[in-house]
Amino acid sequence: SGAPMTLVDDFTWAxxxxxxxxxxxxxxxxxxxxxxxxxxxxxxxATGRAEGTEDIGLPNLGSGTYxxxxxxxxxxxxxxRLGTYPGRYGAVPPTxxxxxxxxxxxxxxxxxxxASQLPPESHLPREAVVNGxxxxxxxxxxxxxxxxxxxxxxxxxxxGWTTNGVILMSTDTDDFKSGLMxxxxxxxxxxxxxxxxxxxxxxxx
Numbered sequence: 665s666g667a668p669m670t671l672v673d674d675f676t677w678a679x680x681x682x683x684x685x686x687x688x689x690x691x692x693x694x695x696x697x698x699x700x701x702x703x704x705x706x707x708x709x710a711t712g713r714a715e716g717t718e719d720i721g722l723p724n725l726g727s728g729t730y731x732x733x734x735x736x737x738x739x740x741x742x743x744x745r746l747g748t749y750p751g752r753y754g755a756v757p758p759t760x761x762x763x764x765x766x767x768x769x770x771x772x773x774x775x776x777x778x779a780s781q782l783p784p785e786s787h788l789p790r791e792a793v794v795n796g797x798x799x800x801x802x803x804x805x806x807x808x809x810x811x812x813x814x815x816x817x818x819x820x821x822x823x824g825w826t827t828n829g830v831i832l833m834s835t836d837t838d839d840f841k842s843g844l845m846x847x848x849x850x851x852x853x854x855x856x857x858x859x860x861x862x863x864x865x866x867x868x869x
Contacts, residue, residue: 669693672837675735676733676734676735676837676840677693677733677734677735679732680729680730680731680809682729683728683729684727686725687724689721689722690720691720692714692717692719693714693734702716702717704716704718705718709743710725711740712740713740714734714739714740725745728748729745729746730743730746731746731807733840744843746809747843749773749808749810749867752778753779756769758867765777773805773811774813774865775802775803775804776803787803790802794850797850797851798851798859799850800815800849800850800863801847801848802847802863803839803845804845805843806843806844806845812867813864813865814827814864815847815849815862815864816830816862817829817830817860818859818860818862819860820858820860825862829851829852831849831851832849833848834848835847835848
């Protein structure tokens, strides 16, 4: 069924769809109606260029959430099945602390890690003070539909954590196709001399 895509970068559109039975299914891209559409005569194509008008055979990557990415300038497209925490960490509990980062397994996963590979140091949160406001800069995976994060602020480290006063300053989608995105948040001042930021991750069942 048709559904609107989201602009994630210059000329680049994306959408995630839950597909329980991908066998024998097909897809195309259009402008919101069928007056202009793109396809090609290819079966089970995970990547390609939609230069024709025929249906594109959906690659059977198994049941799950599929991500469709389409560049309207080049007509290039990719189809991937999004990953899951169990698929990358097996039976490792999300709360288990692991050596190397001091993070629990779910936080490692959020920043791009796997059971066999720690997240790159460049993905981990970096703090700075910019124009008097505390800034948090980090890279997280966006290739798991069940994974999410929220940034909270507080004036102490024990209570009062809230999203009020937290501003999403920018996102960088350069690595979106590889399942990663960079975020920059800042905390507004509130008259307190102390200000803290934290990232809280969650995983839907």
